[in-house]
Amino acid sequence: MKKIEILENQFSDKNFKMNLLHESENFKIINFNFKKGQILPVHSHDIDGELSLLVLEGEGKFLGADNLESPAKTGDLFISLISEPHGMKAETDMRILITIAPPL
Amino acid sequence: MKKIEILENQFSDKNFKMNLLHESENFKIINFNFKKGQILPVHSHDIDGELSLLVLEGEGKFLGADNLESPAKTGDLFISLISEPHGMKAETDMRILITIAPPL
Numbered sequence: 001m002k003k004i005e006i007l008e009n010q011f012s013d014k015n016f017k018m019n020l021l022h023e024s025e026n027f028k029i030i031n032f033n034f035k036k037g038q039i040l041p042v043h044s045h046d047i048d049g050e051l052s053l054l055v056l057e058g059e060g061k062f063l064g065a066d067n068l069e070s071p072a073k074t075g076d077l078f079i080s081l082i083s084e085p086h087g088m089k090a091e092t093d094m095r096i097l098i099t100i101a102p103p104l
Numbered sequence: 105m106k107k108i109e110i111l112e113n114q115f116s117d118k119n120f121k122m123n124l125l126h127e128s129e130n131f132k133i134i135n136f137n138f139k140k141g142q143i144l145p146v147h148s149h150d151i152d153g154e155l156s157l158l159v160l161e162g163e164g165k166f167l168g169a170d171n172l173e174s175p176a177k178t179g180d181l182f183i184s185l186i187s188e189p190h191g192m193k194a195e196t197d198m199r200i201l202i203t204i205a206p207p208l
Contacts, residue, residue, distance in 0.1 A: 001168050001188060004181040022183050026154040027131065027205040029181070050130040052203065054158070056179065064105050075160065077108040077133070077201075079126050084105060097181075099156065101131040101205040 006056070011035050011093065021097075028103035034060070034090035042087035051086070051100045053078040058094030063087035110160070115139050115197065125201075132207035138164070138194035146191035155190070155204045157182040162198030167191035 004021050010031070011017055016038045022029040032040065042063045053062070055076045061069040062078050065085040072078065072088070080086045082104070088096065108125050114135070115121055120142045126133040136144065146167045157166070159180045165173040166182050169189040176182065176192070184190045186208070192200065 001166070001172070001174070001190065002183040003166070003174055003176075004183065006179050006181055008179070021181060022156070024154055024183075027156070027203070029156060029183075050128055052126070052131070052133060054201065062105070062107070068105070070105070070107055072107075075110050075112070077110055077125060079106040079108065079128075079133075086105065097158065099131070099203050099205075101203075 027101040030098045034094040040088040042085045044085045049082045054097045056095040058092045060090040131205040134202045138198040144192040148189045153186045158201045160199040162196045164194040
């Protein structure tokens with residue numbers, strides 16, 4: 001068993017900040033923190049696998065193909081194939097948790 | 105892309121409540137809600153794979169082998185092999201999110 005405390009104050013003024021929390025043969029868990037206005041542009045990877053995205057705190061938009069913008073707020077969970085276009089736009093300071101399985 | 109709203113008021117007085125949020129070939133995501141005092145007893149499964157446990161809200165103890173009790177509070181993340189003994193004891197009303205990969 002491993003306990004990981006997700007720090008709440010890990011932001012950067014330059015760009016969203018990425019903290020790798022765990023990586024194994026089963027999954028990869030990453031914390032992304034966005035200051036208000038920061039964006040993870042829509043992207044995709046041409047590989048198998050899936051990701052979950054949980055909003056730990058804050059509000060913004062989950063970005064998808066064809067300019068899709070889906071409202072995202074604290075406690076919302078999104079599931080996407082890694083091969084589907086996905087991204088995030090923060091409308092307040094925002095902390096999210098991504099789980100990728102199997103890991104990239 | 106699928107959006108899942110994790111409801112905050114899904115408790116039961118009888119026992120902890122389990123809500124399956126997502127299941128695929130890559131992972132299984134389950135929300136467990138405990139009223140104060142409810143317990144998921146220590147257990148394990150003799151199979152490969154790993155689970156992550158995120159405390160969405162509340163406080164309690166993560167239970168492990170040899171009577172281990174590790175303090176668990178909102179925002180804490182625990183990682184365990186599925187084959188390692190694991191459990192949870194709620195000391196306040198508590199909502200947690202479990203991700204199992206690969207799925208059972």
